[in-house]
Amino acid sequence: MRYNIPEVNDLKIDSIIQIELFENFGSGYPLDKLSRDFNGIIYLVAPRDRIFINGKYYDLEPGDVIFFRKGEKYRVELPDNYLKCYVIDFLGENDGDHMVVRDCEELLPMFERAEQLWRRHREDEYFRLDCAALTYRILAELCRRRDKLGQPLRKTEKLKPVLERIHLEYSSPELRVSELARMIGVSERSLSKTFTEVYGCSPKRYLTELRIKRAKELLAANSSREYPISEVAKQVGFSDVYHFSNFFRRESGMSPSEYRRVSQSRIRNG
Numbered sequence: 001m002r003y004n005i006p007e008v009n010d011l012k013i014d015s016i017i018q019i020e021l022f023e024n025f026g027s028g029y030p031l032d033k034l035s036r037d038f039n040g041i042i043y044l045v046a047p048r049d050r051i052f053i054n055g056k057y058y059d060l061e062p063g064d065v066i067f068f069r070k071g072e073k074y075r076v077e078l079p080d081n082y083l084k085c086y087v088i089d090f091l092g093e094n095d096g097d098h099m100v101v102r103d104c105e106e107l108l109p110m111f112e113r114a115e116q117l118w119r120r121h122r123e124d125e126y127f128r129l130d131c132a133a134l135t136y137r138i139l140a141e142l143c144r145r146r147d148k149l150g151q152p153l154r155k156t157e158k159l160k161p162v163l164e165r166i167h168l169e170y171s172s173p174e175l176r177v178s179e180l181a182r183m184i185g186v187s188e189r190s191l192s193k194t195f196t197e198v199y200g201c202s203p204k205r206y207l208t209e210l211r212i213k214r215a216k217e218l219l220a221a222n223s224s225r226e227y228p229i230s231e232v233a234k235q236v237g238f239s240d241v242y243h244f245s246n247f248f249r250r251e252s253g254m255s256p257s258e259y260r261r262v263s264q265s266r267i268r269n270g
Contacts, residue, residue, distance in 0.1 A: 038070055
């Protein structure tokens with residue numbers, strides 16, 4: 001599920017309205033809120049709930065955090081008729097969207113500390129500044145985590161033209177990793193690093209495995225037409241059949257003709 005992500009610079013806190021540890025035993029729920037009064041950050045302590053926002057729904061578990069915008073319309077359902085959560089309400093500018101960040105158990109001490117700071121209002125006239133500072137830290141960490149989780153998706157989108165070109169042109173001997181890198185405006189090293197992060201191997205290795213897979217399919221084909229080894233080599237990007245044969249043996253452990261003989265024998269014998 002993909003979420004819109006507010007940037008840290010889009011969030012500005014003008015005033016902290018309230019910070020509390022909220023507990024409810026089902027009274028007043030399901031809750032339908034037509035317009036939220038403040039921006040809010042909710043850390044779910046227990047047990048679980050379901051929230052509908054703008055036609056989307058999120059099943060939240062303890063440790064999940066949701067950021068609401070002021071004016072947001074939403075609905076909260078409590079499957080267990082119980083809710084316990086930390087709530088930070090504040091006024092401020094926000095050009096982003098709501099966000100849900102999963103598995104934020106490490107942030108619980110920050111919410112606990114924020115609630116403790118809020119209760120200092122009778123002792124410290126600057127408690128609101130301390131609360132605002134801690135809320136900024138929480139928001140920054142939430143955005144940082146959401147951005148990090150969103151990286152694989154963004155990287156996959158950036159690599160999509162590279163992957164498409166590999167599959168379209170794997171039969172071309174001229175296909176080079178350097179050319180693929182130039183196509184998306186990055187260095188060859190950067191492409192190899194990103195490609196490996198997303199697909200688990202370098203683009204060169206991906207191309208090699210694709211060519212080997214296709215060569216095996218052509219060699220094992222049981223039909224009236226048997227492709228000559230030179231034709232198989234050409235169809236998987238090799239203009240030199242001897243180079244292809246050495247490449248195939250290195251990758252599969254046998255020559256193309258040996259592989260053909262073994263594969264077709266298996267097909268005939270069922």
